[in-house]
Amino acid sequence: MHVHFLDPYRPLVSPIHALDGRVKFVLTVAFILTVSLTPYGAWPVYLLLLSLMISVEILSGLGVGFVLRRANLALPFVLAALPLVFTTPGRELARLPIGPWTLVATVEGMLHFINVALKSWLSVQAAIVLASSTPFPDLLLAMRAVRIPRLLVAMFGLMWRYLFVLADEGLRLMRARASRSGHARRVDGEARRARAGGSLGWRARVTGGMAGSLFLRAIERSDRIYVAMLSRGYDGEVRSFALPPLSLRAQSTLWIGLSVLGILWLTGLLAWG
Amino acid sequence: MFLHPEPMHIPDGFLSTIVAIVFWAISIAAVAFALRRTGKQLGERQVPLMGVLAAAIFAGQMLNFSVTGGTSGHLLGAAIATILVGPWPAVIVMTTVVSIQALIFQDGGLLALGANLFNMAIVGVAVAYFAYTSLRRMLRSEPWGLLVSGFVAAWASIFIAALAAALELAVSGTSPANVAVPSMGGIHALIGIGEGLITVGALAFLYATRRDLFSAQPAGAKGGAAVWAFGLGIALLLAVLSPLASAHPDGLEWVAEQKGFLEAARGPLFRLIPDYVFPGVSNETLATILAGILGTLLVFGVALGVAYLRRNRKAAA
Numbered sequence: 001m002h003v004h005f006l007d008p009y010r011p012l013v014s015p016i017h018a019l020d021g022r023v024k025f026v027l028t029v030a031f032i033l034t035v036s037l038t039p040y041g042a043w044p045v046y047l048l049l050l051s052l053m054i055s056v057e058i059l060s061g062l063g064v065g066f067v068l069r070r071a072n073l074a075l076p077f078v079l080a081a082l083p084l085v086f087t088t089p090g091r092e093l094a095r096l097p098i099g100p101w102t103l104v105a106t107v108e109g110m111l112h113f114i115n116v117a118l119k120s121w122l123s124v125q126a127a128i129v130l131a132s133s134t135p136f137p138d139l140l141l142a143m144r145a146v147r148i149p150r151l152l153v154a155m156f157g158l159m160w161r162y163l164f165v166l167a168d169e170g171l172r173l174m175r176a177r178a179s180r181s182g183h184a185r186r187v188d189g190e191a192r193r194a195r196a197g198g199s200l201g202w203r204a205r206v207t208g209g210m211a212g213s214l215f216l217r218a219i220e221r222s223d224r225i226y227v228a229m230l231s232r233g234y235d236g237e238v239r240s241f242a243l244p245p246l247s248l249r250a251q252s253t254l255w256i257g258l259s260v261l262g263i264l265w266l267t268g269l270l271a272w273g
Numbered sequence: 274m275f276l277h278p279e280p281m282h283i284p285d286g287f288l289s290t291i292v293a294i295v296f297w298a299i300s301i302a303a304v305a306f307a308l309r310r311t312g313k314q315l316g317e318r319q320v321p322l323m324g325v326l327a328a329a330i331f332a333g334q335m336l337n338f339s340v341t342g343g344t345s346g347h348l349l350g351a352a353i354a355t356i357l358v359g360p361w362p363a364v365i366v367m368t369t370v371v372s373i374q375a376l377i378f379q380d381g382g383l384l385a386l387g388a389n390l391f392n393m394a395i396v397g398v399a400v401a402y403f404a405y406t407s408l409r410r411m412l413r414s415e416p417w418g419l420l421v422s423g424f425v426a427a428w429a430s431i432f433i434a435a436l437a438a439a440l441e442l443a444v445s446g447t448s449p450a451n452v453a454v455p456s457m458g459g460i461h462a463l464i465g466i467g468e469g470l471i472t473v474g475a476l477a478f479l480y481a482t483r484r485d486l487f488s489a490q491p492a493g494a495k496g497g498a499a500v501w502a503f504g505l506g507i508a509l510l511l512a513v514l515s516p517l518a519s520a521h522p523d524g525l526e527w528v529a530e531q532k533g534f535l536e537a538a539r540g541p542l543f544r545l546i547p548d549y550v551f552p553g554v555s556n557e558t559l560a561t562i563l564a565g566i567l568g569t570l571l572v573f574g575v576a577l578g579v580a581y582l583r584r585n586r587k588a589a590a
Binding site for chain 1: 331482583
């Protein structure tokens with residue numbers, strides 16, 4: 001198994017790692033909800049939320065740098081909100097002449113854009129801390145605890161278990177393609193860009209064949225898995241252990257966390273709503 | 274390599290809370306219905322098949338081919354899942370894929386997951402099912418009917434799902450409809466071609482090696498008519514609504530404004546720092562800067578405090 005780097009979980013010893021996965025799951029969703037409900041312009045509330053997030057990142061031992069680097073991955077989507085800078089009416093900030101048109105950036109538009117980007121940035125950090133500090137089985141437990149249907153949770157578990165196996169299959173397919181499709185070197189004097197394989201249609205067909213091959217292997221593997229499950233007493237019912245009780249400490253963390261987020265939400269609502 | 278950001282997955286912060294919650298409600302209802310349907314109509318064999326298929330779609334997303342200028346075509350998978358296992362199990366498979374992408378890989382937000390599930394697992398599957406079964410029936414006598422239907426189903430599922438995402442952004446007031454619809458639609462009309470080509474290649478391969486997989490047509494699935502009608506309806510609705518919204522962005526803005534108006538009408542009950550200006554400082558610019566510095570100091574103070582406490586604890590342990 002070569003793709004264990006896929007798993008974002010970082011095994012460390014910290015109070016955040018030690019916290020019950022169910023509490024973390026609920027608090028993360030509550031945090032993202034609070035960020036979403038914080039009204040436009042409530043900058044002090046955003047600052048408090050950011051300090052809360054950074055404190056958690058430091059406490060978790062993951063480090064602020066680690067989380068922020070991963071948070072960059074969600075950055076390109078910010079482009080979708082960029083037009084806000086130019087379409088929101090308000091005080092003029094700058095003019096951008098593009099050909100025959102002139103785009104007028106406004107202060108209000110800029111603030112709206114920053115508001116959206118900030119919300120997105122805070123939320124993705126919370127999700128990263130959850131995924132990096134909680135092992136996947138604990139997340140499954142948390143999903144069962146919030147009453148996500150058992151069949152769906154079983155599906156998540158099965159998918160996670162075989163994801164690594166099938167990712168390995170995928171890597172093998174890619175290696176096979178790389179070793180067979182003759183990576184053409186650029187010939188001196190030839191202006192055309194060198195690329196592996198033939199025409200676009202050829203490359204698409206080969207990739208399609210690889211995808212088909214991957215699906216075929218998956219289907220055949222699922223047959224073997226089914227037979228193995230049958231021989232171990234599977235009868236179509238997904239069974240799971242009873243949920244362990246929440247410790248007093250986890251319960252108090254949950255309620256304290258929820259009240260802090262509730263206070264932040266109320267502050268934003270009352271002062272800027 | 275799994276982490277190429279997908280322009281289809283909406284992150285948190287881009288949807289207004291109301292839009293996010295409405296789509297959560299729709300998606301929960303649809304997925305719950307699909308779960309009931311799958312539980313009733315399919316054998317126990319289907320459970321491992323769906324789980325492994327979801328993993329295959331996830332892993333299949335790393336199989337890409339370069340198109341041009343640094344862009345690459347790769348698989349999203351709603352169409353091929355629909356063709357292989359039928360509409361209801363495909364909803365479950367895509368729900369699994371999209372949820373794990375959001376939860377573990379931050380590809381799409383958690384609060385926005387309801388909307389992302391709606392776009393990719395529900396609209397994507399329904400549109401693919403509608404396009405595939407209709408074309409298959411029309412081209413029954415043609416040997417290439419499978420490939421053409423597969424291509425159209427894959428392309429349409431991507432394109433219509435992108436339009437749905439664009440309209441969700443527009444209704445949230447995050448991206449004006451006359452920008453979001455053409456850009457999301459345009460990009461995904463191209464991405465859809467890549468998806469279509471890979472889907473066709475995969476179908477051709479599977480048809481050559483395991484023809485039996487296609488003998489049990491999903492067309493025969495119970496409740497297929499409802500999915501077909503929903504696919505047709507949502508495709509028509511979005512295809513008509515998007516150009517309209519894009520031509521008259523005021524309509525959607527009006528919706529957003531009504532909502533914003535309601536929020537504004539409540540009015541601020543009291544203000545901690547009136548007009549973002551520091552009390553007691555008359556110069557507005559100076560006061561704004563002061564507030565900014567104070568805020569930054571606050572964040573750093575908290576961070577330093579936590580770091581200090583943690584170090585002490587570590588030293589003691």
